[in-house]
Amino acid sequence: MVKEEWRDLGDVHFLKMMRALSMPLSRWNKQHFEDITERIKRFEEEIKKVDDVVSSGRYDGTMEARRRELVRCCENWYVRQDVHWKQISRSRQANEIDRNTRYFHNIASARRRNNRIKSLVIHGRLVRNQARIKVAIRDFYKRLYHQEDSPSVTFRDGLVKRVEREDAEALKVLPSVEEVKEAVWDCESSKAPGSDEYNMNFIKKC
Template sequence: MVKEEWRGLGEIPFTDKLRALTVPLERWHRDNFGDMDKKILMFEEVIQKIDDMVSNGSYDGTVEARRKALVACCEKWYVRKELHWKQMSRSRHAKGMDKNTRYFHNLAFAKQKNNRIDTLIINGRLIRNQVRIKLATREFYKDLYHQERSPEMGFRDGLVERISEEDSSTLEMLPSPEEVKEAVWDCESSKAPGCDGYNMNFIKKC
């Protein structure tokens, strides 16, 4: 479907093609993955009816084969639903990662409880007082990252050299298609999608 839609869009810019693909992709998703819960519920109800028949003594090879087929179809929809929500979670994380949701606060609070320092050895003594532990920790890192005053130096004091015209031209050159492809293929395919909704796995298959 993607290949056919891609060819039909003609020679328009790549980003415009991705934007135009959202409509047929939404339609394809609705036709193939819409009402997943209803389909799973339907399979589960039929399987339950067969199990009731078996418990009542109505059982033969045909019933067993039908039950196996229904269970296999139901398992496929379970996998589809899991993949669907995995992708949805990544997409929502990319769009709303800066939102201070209740889930984020609960998660941070749980981690804070696990990361709590109850005791600390200071100058050979075991300390449990939280105020003293905080003060000792702050002083430790204050001394650790203390920077002595250094003489001020300018750009013309031998720190920066002027690059050659050849190096300057190389830096301003546009990347080749091979370099772009290499950079894309080095990215992890299952990473969260960008603002356009496409992850790297989709881009690679285009």
């Protein structure tokens, strides 16, 4: 699917290639992976139906093959469910093979709770409105990272010192393809470097 979407893009910036996948991947995910728990439940119900038929004395090779295929499919969805929750939890134990979906589900839920800013003091007043909090945080970082137009920039408290021209020029040099690839391949594959949720394994493969 990725190859198909990228085929007609031509030679474009890598970030544009990633953005081009946003909608197709969303559709693909909805089509193939929506509601993993419900899919597992359906497979388990089908397996139970086959077992009930066998218990009633009706058993043949076709029934055995059907049960084997249902079990194989169900196990595949168990693995997908584990991977899903391990990635969301970002747990250091994500490489472990043992199945403990509830554990990773709890870690992911705890991360969401811990990362949520429920209230913020803005101009001396305690604010709980989420929309106002988002605006205040965005404006704070806009001011923090605003670059002055003037060439003679002054820094408070001496936190940042002026670098020499030679060092400044070195900082502008683009890294080589080999340096970029080495940096990417040194990253752990299950980790996602940004909020777009593309993990390093996807980037290495594609």
